[in-house]
Amino acid sequence: MAEKRAEDGVAAMAACYQRFDPAAYLQYNYTPPRADFQRQDSIVPWKLARLHRAFTEGDVSGELLIDIGSGPTLYQVLSGCEVFNQVLLTDFLEVNRQELRRWLKDEGGCKLDWTPYLQYVCKLEGRRPSAWTEKAANLRKVVKDILPIDVHCPQPMAPGAIPPAGADCLVSCFCLESVSPDLLSFTRALGHIGKLLRAGGHLLLIGALGESYYLGGPGVKIPVVPLNEAQVCASLKESGYTLIRLEVYTLPQDMRVGVDDVTGVFFVKAKKD
Numbered sequence: 001m002a003e004k005r006a007e008d009g010v011a012a013m014a015a016c017y018q019r020f021d022p023a024a025y026l027q028y029n030y031t032p033p034r035a036d037f038q039r040q041d042s043i044v045p046w047k048l049a050r051l052h053r054a055f056t057e058g059d060v061s062g063e064l065l066i067d068i069g070s071g072p073t074l075y076q077v078l079s080g081c082e083v084f085n086q087v088l089l090t091d092f093l094e095v096n097r098q099e100l101r102r103w104l105k106d107e108g109g110c111k112l113d114w115t116p117y118l119q120y121v122c123k124l125e126g127r128r129p130s131a132w133t134e135k136a137a138n139l140r141k142v143v144k145d146i147l148p149i150d151v152h153c154p155q156p157m158a159p160g161a162i163p164p165a166g167a168d169c170l171v172s173c174f175c176l177e178s179v180s181p182d183l184l185s186f187t188r189a190l191g192h193i194g195k196l197l198r199a200g201g202h203l204l205l206i207g208a209l210g211e212s213y214y215l216g217g218p219g220v221k222i223p224v225v226p227l228n229e230a231q232v233c234a235s236l237k238e239s240g241y242t243l244i245r246l247e248v249y250t251l252p253q254d255m256r257v258g259v260d261d262v263t264g265v266f267f268v269k270a271k272k273d
């Protein structure tokens with residue numbers, strides 16, 4: 001009975017995502033006030049700085065980085081693309097994979113200008129902001145493909161999509177809790193993506209705390225499983241990861257702009273047992 005309920009919940013979630021609007025999603029979350037590089041307490045510097053530190057502090061290395069549930073966004077691999085020579089982006093929806101391909105082909109028509117994000121990460125790397133064009137070129141070089149994924153499948157990606165040894169590192173931002181109807185399926189999804197990662201590989205996970213819904217487009221209310229720090233830690237342990245670091249950002253009141261009810265953001269660095 002519980003299994004049937006879980007399957008129904010996952011199917012209902014997939015139906016919600018058929019109405020996901022990449023342009024609106026980018027507008028809601030990746031433009032000011034949420035994406036304000038001038039504000040010291042903005043979430044953007046907080047997140048980009050944690051990703052930069054996690055990728056560059058010396059314990060993360062290898063060939064292949066996979067971003068799980070990329071959506072239409074690229075910020076999550078702007079530091080990792082300097083560490084790995086192969087990056088795979090993934091998403092459940094073709095509309096998101098198309099938006100990513102549009103940016104990678106550099107043919108114009110993208111729904112968001114990622115330049116401020118590229119410039120900020122260059123600054124974190126001690127490079128001049130004008131090096132953003134070199135970073136963009138490097139990202140376009142190391143991204144080898146943009147593939148379908150379903151984290152609710154025990155085998156989330158197509159057979160043969162990745163080398164048998166698995167990826168050296170996974171990054172995933174605002175995906176698992178936003179596609180899982182409950183904590184059980186969130187934890188199971190963590191285990192499923194863990195199968196894409198080699199033993200000893202790293203997982204960098206960013207997600208929402210206390211969020212029960214978000215707008216995936218005008219009038220497109222998508223349910224989210226509300227998480228707290230203890231649940232995130234317990235799910236990681238249950239899914240075969242050892243926690244290295246967990247940090248939490250509490251959203252300032254004026255960043256609660258009605259597109260969701262998120263109260264905080266967690267950043268996790270963990271290692272697969």
Ligand SMILES: C[S@@+](CC[C@H](N)C(=O)[O-])C[C@H]1O[C@@H](n2cnc3c(N)ncnc32)[C@H](O)[C@@H]1O
Pocket residue numbers: 014017020068069070071072073076091092093096149150151152172173174175178179
């Ligand atoms: C809230 S968005 C996160 C996008 C991006 N990673 C970010 O940081 O903003 C959640 C993403 O999960 C994708 N998704 C939906 N169902 C999924 C599934 N079953 N498996 C993997 N990804 C899924 C959606 O298409 C969407 O792009």
Ligand SMILES: O=S(=O)(c1ccc2c(c1)CN[C@@H](CF)C2)N1CCSCC1
Pocket residue numbers: 029030031034035043044047174175178208211214260262265
């Ligand atoms: O933390 S954010 O404000 C953000 C970014 C994305 C999301 C949320 C929050 C909360 N709802 C999620 C639903 F899945 C999506 N942020 C937006 C600016 S760039 C860094 C991330």
